[in-house]
Amino acid sequence: MTDQHKTVNIDIRQDLFGANEDAAALNATLFKEHGITVIDIMGSVGTGKTQLIETLCETLREQYKILMIAGDLATNIDADRVGSHDVDTVQINTGTACHLDARMIRVALNDIDLSKYDLIFIENVGNLICPAGYSLGADMKIVVVSVTEGPYMIRKHPLTIKRADMIVINKIDLAEVLEFDVDALVKDIREVDANLSVHKVSSKTGMGIPELIKTLGL
Amino acid sequence: MTDQHKTVNIDIRQDLFGANEDAAALNATLFKEHGITVIDIMGSVGTGKTQLIETLCETLREQYKILMIAGDLATNIDADRVGSHDVDTVQINTGTACHLDARMIRVALNDIDLSKYDLIFIENVGNLICPAGYSLGADMKIVVVSVTEGPYMIRKHPLTIKRADMIVINKIDLAEVLEFDVDALVKDIREVDANLSVHKVSSKTGMGIPELIKTLGL
DSSP: OOSSEEEEEOOOOOTHHHHHHHHHHHHHHHHHHTTOEEEEEEOOTTSOHHHHHHHHHHHHTTTSOEEEEEEESSOOHHHHHHHTTTOEEEEEEOTTOSSOOHHHHHHHHTTOOGGGOSEEEEEOOSOSSGGGGOOOSOSEEEEEEETTSOTTTTTTOHHHHHTOSEEEEEOGGGTTTTTOOHHHHHHHHHHHOTTOEEEEOOTTTOTTHHHHHHHTTO | OOSSEEEEEOOOOOTHHHHHHHHHHHHHHHHHHTTOEEEEEEBOTTSOHHHHHHHHHHHHTTTSOEEEEEEESSOOHHHHHHHTTTOEEEEEEOTTOSSOOHHHHHHHHTTOOGGGOSEEEEEOOSBSSGGGGOOOSOSEEEEEEETTSOTTTTTTOHHHHHTOSEEEEEOGGGTTTTTOOHHHHHHHHHHHOTTOEEEEOOTTTOTTHHHHHHHTTO
16 A cells, blocks of 8 residues: 555444344334235435335235335425325434334334235335445345446445345436446446346336336235 | 324434534644645535545645545545545545544544645545534535435435535536436525525536635635
């Protein structure tokens, strides 16, 4: 290393994770008892998580009784958008917290009649870092990235990718106009986890959505 | 409120902020003693923070002795990019931490000869939420948003906007092709803070950069 470029590694450990894992396990048991499939969808702001959920709800709402749980610092924008598709929604406003955790989900579930649902989409707070560390008790964690986030978003977030069960590359219809190299992005994902399921979709045009639904087993 | 849409408010308070403010005040004193202007630049991943700093460095490096401090979870990508412009850089790898804090800056400054510099750009971890809560001791906090983050990024992050001294709307050259309504975004900013300085720039084309530098007093 030259004198010009220095690297300082700061190791931060949080004791909070243990308590969260316990709550997540309780949530998972509750979901299983009710036969509900639960999908946790995370990703940075503006990657199109809400539009993806809207598109999935449009396709699946005849077949499944769907609940959408939306995490957001301050607004109800996402829950209102999904709610407009005639899907029940619960909004969790986290204030300053940068992620949902399993206890927030438990609080939110307190006055929900789970027997009414068989599929829950949880839209996490828009943030590519923090939600990765907190299990919610979902069956699957999908990370949504999009071609608008620049070429380094995978390499900069290896832990988020490692903890994901599936990566959805959204806004694929914009790749050409943004001169975005999707193959390079997929290669970056493969370097973190060679076997991770990767889907290229456009929630706007519907491209790739049937294949995504098939892989989800829905 | 209808039965269909519920809102749960979860209030999370962190005792960490007090200690951070103390460290930030010490950093500010140190910077002032050395006559250094320090600018903290935050924003979500892919908004073009690094390219903005590269463009500013290209313009200002003859006039100022510049140090760039880069915060990133795991990589040196940003520091390497800015370093290629013949600017000294320090990389802070935060591991899992979603923001820089004032103590990390103190650790990083431990073996830096501050008498060599009169301008420091700090590029915070790519995240529109967490860095807003942590002062670093900088003179100014700039929030970079871009036209690729969707229409709701201001309304969803009111605290981040309130705590900013300036908003830079980047990638303005892409607004048309993305059908992004910049005026609506500026209106959202004005609703949070009517007097906040807002600059529309393209770090790629250089548009708006001279005006930004002038407003920064550089």
